[in-house]
Amino acid sequence: MTRMKVNDVLGSLGLGILAILVVVAIFAPQIAPYDPHHTYKRMERPSSEHLLGTNDIGNDILSEVIYGTRVSLFIAFMVSITAITIGTSLGLIAGYSGGVAEFMIMRIVDIFLTIPRLVLIIVIAAFMPRSIWNLIAVFIIFGWVMTARIVRSEVLTLRNQYYVESARMLGGSNLYILWRHILPNVIPLVVVQFIMEAGHVIVAEAGLSFLGLGDPVARSWGTTFHYAFECPTLYTSDVWMWWMLPPGLCIVATVLGFTFVGYALEERLNPKLKTVVGMEI
């Protein structure tokens, strides 16, 4: 197989996974067999009625996982879109204006990159009431950093290009140059960052929820996983197969989906990487 083909295969596979998940998330009420908050008999084994059985308080696990897609993807999307917008804006400002603004932004970036991110997120989340909005807010605080750094270094090379200088010479305002000449050139990088950040948030959110810091009502995959892990008979019965494996596999599939799409995009948008990574299959 040639490299191009591998890329296409991985990229389409990733896109396929993500497309399925988005459809499941949007049409959760139509797809899910039951209301995830309705209670039935507790700790049922899988049967034709409850394909993945029921949990410790009698919710249908399949419906819970299907609705969990909504929560997990919603958090990932909200965090990524906001964090990437903030990161891109700050990166553009830092790279284009230079001076004090650049110094301040880049020092903050350095500090954020040195402090262990997830530990501080856990500490902040512990002080807040458990809700998805608080989770989203905490992830945004730390999500913009890498994007700002990458966008800034790209802008640094772009702003000295001849076409930018000519635009400036012809009297283009700073805002016009940023919008028309610089932003379109950093968009490919930003798209890749968006995908990477979304995959990262999926794992981080699942981790935080696994530790019991997730929203107990709007249950993400991580929250379902958390309650399954607390089940006392987890190691003496095969309850883990239908309670723990499905949300776990959903998390893995989503992360792989984002990774594949991100990888395929990066290879295509940034040909320089090919020689460095050289993933010959």
Add this chain to the structure above:
Amino acid sequence: MNLINKLAYYLVIILIILSINFFLPRAMPGDQLAYLIGENPDMPTRMTDEEREVLLAHYGLDKPLSEQYLDYLVGISRGDLGWSIYRSAPVLEVILVRLKWTMLLTGTSTVIYLLLGIFLGAESAWARGNKKDTWSLISILTVSSLPVFFLGILLKIFFGAELDIFPLDGAKTTCASYANPLEGVLDILHHLVLPAATLVIAHIGGTYLLMRNSMLSVLGADYILSARAKGLSERYILNRHAIKNALLPIVTMAALMVGFMITGTIFVEKVFTYPGIGLLLYDSVMCRDYPLLQGLFLIIAISVVIANFIADMTYIWLDPRVREE
């Protein structure tokens, strides 16, 4: 000059971490006193105004903010991280008791994943394009994409519960009496296998990929060509010329990985109920033991900063080009 700059930079970061730790609970919507006494917001503690006054005075919360901040910094410099009401002990003491287990776990895993990642990465790059390279690349990347807690539980269920060859929980058998010290060591190692394996598998991908890339660029260098022209054996070139020079980026990464390692440890210790500071952090979140939580954050964050500093120094020491600048 470089050294002094770096040192100043890291001192500033430590001061910022200390400040975050101080201002975080004060910036939160809740009552600062409620955090200190570990109050459950659903069940507010009932106390009279006089009792409240006494408590506020005890914690110095009646003083102006600037004075509280100074007191806090002075306290930290004396090793006073506060008092955990929940455990009725000084925070620093509670942490120090647990720290040795985390150091054992992270230390062992770090050594293994670095060595293994370097070895596999070098081998993979050496055999680039071959089936061996392709398959190790695919399998390592796939396994590393598993979230660390999921990986841990899978290992625990498979090797701990189904096959029953490793213990499920803890760092040693509870209430065990050992005939000789060796038996105790073996017991601890037996308990260490699964948690350490989880951390190694979760972290090996980064080292492997970096080493592979670094080797690929080194293998294209002119001095490898001249070594080959001299008629040196391939093994000799790999071990003496290529690996040594490809190792440099690993040093920088190893420091960055300290942060990831600690994050991973929190999950692994929770999954295996391993009695280190990661489990302590989880417990302190669950019982709203905020003084302990903040003490842990401080210790972890400062350790990571120190690791970064050490990596920077090692880098300067290893690479003469950086030293010259």
